[in-house]
Amino acid sequence: MTHPPPDFDPLQPETFDSAHADYARLRAQCPVARAQAYGGFWALARHADVTRVLTEVDTFITSQQNVVPKVAFTGRRPPLHLDPPEHTPYRAVLNPLLTPERAALLEPAVREYTLHFLLPLLRAGRGDLCQDFAAHVPVRVFGHWMKLPPALEAALGEAAPAFVRAVQSAEADAMKSASLVLYDMARELIGLRRCEPLDPAEDPTSAMLAARIDGEPMSDEMAVGMVRQVLVVGIVAPMVMMGSIAVHLSRHPALQERLRREPQHSAAAVEEFLRLYTPYRGFARTARCPVQIGGRTIPAGEPIALLYASANRDEAVFEHSDQFVLDRPNIKDHIAFGRGPHYCAGAALARLELRVMLEELLARTRHFEVDGELVMTPFPEIGPWQVPVRFTCG
Numbered sequence: 242m243t244h245p246p247p248d249f250d251p252l253q254p255e256t257f258d259s260a261h262a263d264y265a266r267l268r269a270q271c272p273v274a275r276a277q278a279y280g281g282f283w284a285l286a287r288h289a290d291v292t293r294v295l296t297e298v299d300t301f302i303t304s305q306q307n308v309v310p311k312v313a314f315t316g317r318r319p320p321l322h323l324d325p326p327e328h329t330p331y332r333a334v335l336n337p338l339l340t341p342e343r344a345a346l347l348e349p350a351v352r353e354y355t356l357h358f359l360l361p362l363l364r365a366g367r368g369d370l371c372q373d374f375a376a377h378v379p380v381r382v383f384g385h386w387m388k389l390p391p392a393l394e395a396a397l398g399e400a401a402p403a404f405v406r407a408v409q410s411a412e413a414d415a416m417k418s419a420s421l422v423l424y425d426m427a428r429e430l431i432g433l434r435r436c437e438p439l440d441p442a443e444d445p446t447s448a449m450l451a452a453r454i455d456g457e458p459m460s461d462e463m464a465v466g467m468v469r470q471v472l473v474v475g476i477v478a479p480m481v482m483m484g485s486i487a488v489h490l491s492r493h494p495a496l497q498e499r500l501r502r503e504p505q506h507s508a509a510a511v512e513e514f515l516r517l518y519t520p521y522r523g524f525a526r527t528a529r530c531p532v533q534i535g536g537r538t539i540p541a542g543e544p545i546a547l548l549y550a551s552a553n554r555d556e557a558v559f560e561h562s563d564q565f566v567l568d569r570p571n572i573k574d575h576i577a578f579g580r581g582p583h584y585c586a587g588a589a590l591a592r593l594e595l596r597v598m599l600e601e602l603l604a605r606t607r608h609f610e611v612d613g614e615l616v617m618t619p620f621p622e623i624g625p626w627q628v629p630v631r632f633t634c635g
Contacts, residue, residue: 244281248274251284255617257488257625260522261563264551273535279310279620282525282544288555288576290534291547294526295580298325301526301545303583308621309523309546312408312416318470319463325582331459331467334452335586338386338445344589347386351597354381359598363605363634367612370628375483376402379476379594386590387471388444389430396426401476408477409618409626420469427468431461445471475587478520479594481624484615485518486599488628489565491610496565501603509568511595516575517565519550523621524579549576550623608633 248271249263267274267286274284285291294301302324319331337343358377362368380401384394400422407415434446441448449467452459459467490497500510525544532539539545553575554562578585585591602609613629 244275244277246275247277249276249284250278251276251620252278257485257615257617260617260623261550261554264548264554265563267548268551268555273537273539276546280544282309282546283539284546284548285534286548286551286555287535288552288558288574291549291552292576292580293534294545294547295576295583298582300530300532301528303328303526305527305542306525306544309525309544310620311544312621318466320467320586321470321474321583322466328582330452330454331463332582332586334448334467335445335471337442338448339586339590341589344593347382347590348593348597350385351378351382351594352601354378354385355598355601357381359601359605362630363632366634367629367631370487370630371480371484371626375480375598376405376476376626378598379479382590382594383472383475387430387446388439390433393426393430393433397472400426401473404473405477405480405626423472424465424469427465427472430468431464475585475591477618477622477626479591479598481520481618481622481626482514482518482595483598484625484628485520486514486595487602487609487630488611488615488625489514489518491630493565494608494610497603497608500599501606504600504604506567507596507600507603508592509572511592511599512572512575513565513567513569514595515577515592516553516559516569516572517563518624519553519575519577520622520624521577522546522548522550522623524549546620549579552576606632606634 249267264286272285272287272290274286276282276284285294304322304324307321320328323331355378358374362373368374377398380398384397389397404419404423407419430446431450434444434450438450439447441451446468449459449464500506524547526547527544528539528541530541556562558574559569559571578588609630609632611628612631615625616627618624618626
């Protein structure tokens with residue numbers, strides 16, 4: 242099939258602001274865009290189009306390709322890789338373990354891990370806010386939430402960052418190798434919980450093993466895939482988000498000082514940062530049949546990237562969309578965590594992690610600023626994954 246010339250190039254080198262400028266152009270001139278990179282895909286830049294695709298689940302499926310570029314090489318991992326209704330019972334296993342109330346119980350652990358990785362940077366007066374701090378806190382929090390024994394928690398502390406580095410490299414062999422290590426960890430954890438089950442109301446792996454799918458226990462393949470998915474989901478996005486927050490506050494010292502003075506605004510600030518610097522742009526769907534969006538026909542079977550980061554800056558939805566507005570009246574319209582049946586199960590935990598990391602960073606410094614070159618992440622995330630920062634404390 243012959244396609245029109247590409248409308249944008251997602252492989253162009255990026256700065257902190259360049260992708261957002263390009264997405265503003267797409268929203269204005271070409272909201273349903275075509276790219277040749279990653280084997281070719283469509284990209285939706287406007288809020289209305291992205292939310293349509295997220296909610297019309299009978300037309301737009303996730304089981305064929307859930308992300309651009311395609312990085313799943315080693316089998317299906319529920320619930321992310323499944324469509325309703327097959328997806329639904331797997332998601333029902335996770336939802337009770339990730340409610341806002343359950344996430345709130347993790348706050349002491351989140352604060353403990355935050356300080357464990359933050360305080361050495363503050364003592365040194367500088368460090369990479371992403372690689373030395375925000376890359377590690379979510380890994381340890383997930384290990385705590387999954388009740389990993391110490392040896393597996395330590396292994397995840399090494400394997401998860403290695404997987405992130407492999408994904409950032411965009412090298413297929415490295416991604417496969419790193420993913421297989423995580424699969425081995427998933428099998429080990431499942432074997433442990435089969436022998437020593439914990440309360441399914443408290444332990445995610447035990448909950449998966451106790452679940453019934455159409456009246457039958459979850460298959461070994463699906464159980465391993467689900468544990469593998471849970472081991473690393475929600476690790477990259479908080480790191481990238483904290484990097485973006487640090488850059489923004491470095492550029493806007495008055496806001497930095499206000500949030501330091503008024504920590505009661507930290508949750509609202511996190512919500513607006515999630516809108517302004519949404520860390521995803523590559524979640525994907527595939528149309529079951531040809532569809533018309535924005536005056537263009539997207540053929541069946543071709544990947545469609547949902548540019549969350551663009552949709553959340555859509556001028557038709559958010560006034561002053563490229564600016565930080567604390568307590569924005571329609572902040573609930575943002576889609577940083579998606580929408581529909583695949584809405585992020587860990588949204589409450591992610592909000593908690595970001596709020597606590599921001600609170601401790603502000604409370605334990607008098608000032609901080611970017612001090613070196615940023616390194617930006619490629620698709621599917623958007624934002625920095627290396628942010629050298631200089632801290633002023635005391």
